[in-house]
Amino acid sequence: MDKRAFLTELFETAVAAADPRGALADVLPARPTGRTVVVALGKGAAQLAAAFEDLWQAPVEGVVVTRYGYAAPCRYLRVLEAAHPVPDAAGLAATEAVFEAVQGLTADDLVVALVCGGGSALLPAPPEGLTLEDEQALNRALLASGAPIGVMNAIRKHVSRIKGGRLAEACGPAKVVTLVVSDVPGDDPAQVASGPTVPDAVRREDALAMIRARGISLPDAVMAHLERDAAAAPDPSAGCFTGNEVRVVASARLSLEAAAARSEALGVPAVILSDAIEGEATVVGGVHAAIAREVARHNRPFTAPVVILSGGETTVTLGDTPGRGGRNTAFLLGLAHEIEGCPITVLAADTDGIDGTEDNAGAFADGDSIARLRAEGHDPADFLRAQDPYSAFDAIGDIYTPGPTGTNVNDFRAILVMP
Known part of the structure; x- marks a missing residue:
């Protein structure tokens, strides 16, 4: 042998089992009467988006954000590249492009979020009072801390304008269908890419407790933000998530x-x-x-x-x-x-x-x-x-x-x- x-x-067999086309073929949502907007986010996002376009067999609009060197051609969707694992200015611009893509939607429209690992770093969106440099420092500190991915994401989603379900908030009143390729232990969709369209029950206070328990040293500006109530990510029971769908389509x-x-x-x-x-x-x-x-x-x-x-x-x-x-x-x-x-x-x-x-x-x-x-x-x-x-x-x-x-x-x- x-x-x-x-x-x-x-x-190679394991990778093939997570092939984007095969993962999506049986889970396509119903066609809307209005627009179909696709946001594809993560290191495998371009391949997911290209497969979705082929399977959908109708024009779509939207944005793909992936890592440098990971792009794949799409017919309708705009493909953007950014840095991973530490975010950069291209990622900041890509995040704004994602928000622009979901502006002005109605209840007749559909947003399809294709989400896979890597989206946390690829989509920097520092909240008011913080900068890209603050988010870069946060990512470096978390990567060096040895904390498991669930802890890192629990912290990051309270220091962002897009994570923790905030992107789904911005899509309203359109329905959001999230199709997830999971790269996290346990396959919790709220953890993949820090859940831009999937809210999480981990509260701001929980994130602070995780930081203290593990002795994680974060930048002063980030800690000051986390100490404020305004940092809290949306509650999963919020009305903006009613009617949305989430499905894990491929996993470890x-x-x-x-x-x-x-x-x-x-x-x-x-x-x-x-x-x-x-x-x-x-x-x-x-x-x-x-x-x-x-x-x-x-x-x-x-x-x-x-x-x-x-x-x-x-x-x-x-x-x-x-x-x-x-x-x-x-x-x-x-x-x-x-x-x-x-x-x-x-x-x-x-x-x-x-x-x-x-x-x-x-x-x-x-x-x-x-x-x-x-x-x-x-x-x-x-x-x-x-x-x-x-x-x-x-x-x-x-x-x-x-x-x-x-x-x-x-x-x-x-x-x-x-x-």
């Missing part, structure tokens, strides 16, 4: 199930640990390594050969001078130290094709990774201390770079354990 080719096929769960089925078809049993694993990436990597090692040595809790699959979104708490890498390479570096000498091969990659801020989706690791690093003259522990996992796997030629995939259902981890 070519182990890496096998794992790559499972990754569905993609993992597709990968497991493909593995079985290729003759290797598969198990899914969870589609919602969170925690510090290197620590989660160590836990996965312990499970795989137990299988390799004692055939428990599973019998080799087996593929162990998991998804979710780990986090990385950054030090003062971090090196290169994202959460998937950090996961693998934590894992590689614990599987040395074992018949285990692993692929961990982000389904959107980009791991953090680098150009790779993730990397491969196996029972020889640490030995190969030493053979190249490196001390593997140095990469852990420097928070530099990209450089570790780049040094041994194990970086995985499929390029942007056009979808985003969070991280994909496949661990092949041989007898």
Whole structure:
């Protein structure tokens, strides 16, 4: 068996299960008597929008906002690109274009919101009294804090004019149908892209409690804003949300199930640990390594050969001078130290094709990774201390770079354990 080719096929199967056209084909809303306005938001938004145009088979209007390099051609919709994971001025202009697209609607009109991961950063909209620089500083602080995505989004949606359902407010009295490609553990649509069209029950006071409990240091101007009642996001019971529809059309769960089925078809049993694993990436990597090692040595809790699959979104708490890498390479570096000498091969990659801020989706690791690093003259522990996992796997030629995939259902981890 070519182990890496096998794992790559499972990754590609998982991505294909979240294909935009297939995800949307059976969930199109009823045609309105008035206008159809589409707002597509996130790293896979352009592909979603192009698929929607093909399936709708009628002219639409609206705006697509996606990450630089992730654009896809659309016939009717205006496609804009902006920065991720830290917002920029292009994102600020794109947010204003989204608001302009939904102005002047009536009850006869329909807004279709195509929402996927990445929208939180791509749509900066600082509230009155704050600036783009304040929102950039907020994002940097949250990314460095190691807080899970649910906590980050709970905070961000109270420091915005578009998140937490505020975009849906602006669409009234038109009906809003939100179709979500979920990249968050648990598939709560209010968490994807910080829920621009989906309100959340997490109150401003709850967000402040999260900040205090985790000791997150935020800019003074942002904290001053959060202390004001005006910062509160809309209540889910507000009348502006009545009649709106929300549906999750693709998720990590569905993609993992597709990968497991493909593995079985290729003759290797598969198990899914969870589609919602969170925690510090290197620590989660160590836990996965312990499970795989137990299988390799004692055939428990599973019998080799087996593929162990998991998804979710780990986090990385950054030090003062971090090196290169994202959460998937950090996961693998934590894992590689614990599987040395074992018949285990692993692929961990982000389904959107980009791991953090680098150009790779993730990397491969196996029972020889640490030995190969030493053979190249490196001390593997140095990469852990420097928070530099990209450089570790780049040094041994194990970086995985499929390029942007056009979808985003969070991280994909496949661990092949041989007898």
